[in-house]
Amino acid sequence: MGSRHNSTGNTYNQSGREAPGAGGAGQTLMDALSDDDNQEHQTGADEVEESYEEHVDESEITDNQAKTISDRRDVLVEILEEDMEIEDSQLIGSYTRGTMTGPLKQDSDADVMIVLDADEHRQWTQQENGPRNALNAIKRRIQNDPRFSDTEVKVDRNVVQVKYHDSTIEIAPAFRYNEVPHADNPRDGISGIFTDASDGYAIPDTHGRQSWQGTNPRKYKQMFEARDEAHNGKVSGLTRTMKKWAENNDTGFRSYHMETMVYNYFEEKARRGEPVPDSYESLTRDFVQTLPRRIDNGGSKEPVYDETVDSGMSRSERRKAAEKAEKANAKLEEAKRLKQQGRTEEAKEKLREVHGEGFN
Incomplete structure (x- = not known):
């Protein structure tokens, strides 16, 4: 346990009792035993949080994986530039x-937006x-490039998916929003709300009627x-934690759906x-309670x-996902109780049931 100094110059532990050798008669045997218990519980709490922090760190992609994605983007853009006028290309998402x-x-997807010249591709x-x-x-x-003769390439709603063995690149063609006549603004028709989409982009939407749909990944x-920085990286950290939970438990959530729910949790707070x-221990438990x-x-x-991002989930899919969230919530509460009792290893085993065997 740490110590602090009060205005008299005596040293006190965090419980407010005078620490040994700090000018009084020292601790009683009961005080010492109580402090030992508190120290054990604090150690258990630290171990659980360290496990969470390690889990969060390990959920990130590596530098080599990031470079692979960037290199693949460069190759794909180079192919398209051979006979398409591209103003800009950027990794998004x-x-x-x-x-x-x-x-x-293979279903880890990285998004690439290619901004086309509107005059050339009107x-x-x-x-x-x-x-x-x-x-x-x-x-x-x-598909016509020999390097992709054995690669699955297909259109999926508003992107072209290029499926590698270890990830998928999704390419979204785009125009600057103000260069597409009658492009949809997702906020149109929402009473009392107006958002200028002119600094964004228009991407294709082939779900239902065909249209060009406003988007603003930069915004x-x-x-x-900004929100992630305000919370010392915990918005992105919790998002990865919950995405991993969703993957491990076959919840049916799309990656972006989970990210949106985490973002909205922080915004509501x-x-x-x-x-x-x-x-992270308390943060995860608090978020899952709301899930x-x-x-x-x-x-x-x-x-x-x-825009609504979960419209694709059926009622039965929602019910199934909610039941899994409720089970996770119960296990997180049980892990909290075990940790408070000093049963740290049992608490971590319960957390492995939630987060997977990779949680150490």
Whole structure:
């Protein structure tokens, strides 16, 4: 236990009792035993938090994996530049926000947005099937390159997926928002809310009717990073922790859906003036307590345009995911009780049931 000094110059431990040799008669035997118990419990608490911090750190992708993704982006853009006019290309999504989880596997997706020259590719903003045609053009160019003859390349809603053995690159063609006539603004029709989309981009949406849909990954990244910095990296850390939980427990959550729920948890805390737990142990437990409600209520919104991100989940899928969240909540509470009793190893074993065998 640490110690502090009061105004009299005597040294006190954190319980407020006078420490040994600090000018009084010293501790009684009962005091010493009580402090030993507190020290043991504090050590257990430290061990659990250290395990959480290690789990959070290990959930990040490595520098080599990040370089591999960046190199693949460069190759794909180089192929497309051979006969397409590209103004800009940028990695976006979880890769840039520090919420992409490792180790990489085939369904680990990194997003690349390629901004097309509107004058050279005007047909895709004017044709009835322009969004689909733009995606198909990108797909064909990649498939025709001999290096991708054995690689699965397909269109999925608003991106072209290039599936490597250990990850997937998703390419979204885009135009600057103000260069696409009649591009949808996701906030249109929301009473009392107006968001200028002119500093964002328009990407294809082939789900249902074909259209160009406003998006602003730069704005969301700025918002996410500001909140993450305000909480010493715990927004991205908790996001990776919960993404790993969702993967390990087959919850059916999309990666971005989980990230949005974590972001909204922190935003709600700030709006209500409520404190956020300092430790990952308490933070995870506090967030998971709210998770069944977030799932059952539906309507999880992304922060820039207030778009619903969980509309693809059916009622039965929501029920299944909520039940898994409730089970996780019960196990986290049990781990807390075991730790308070000084049964640290049992607490960590219970946490492994939640977070997987990689939690040490």
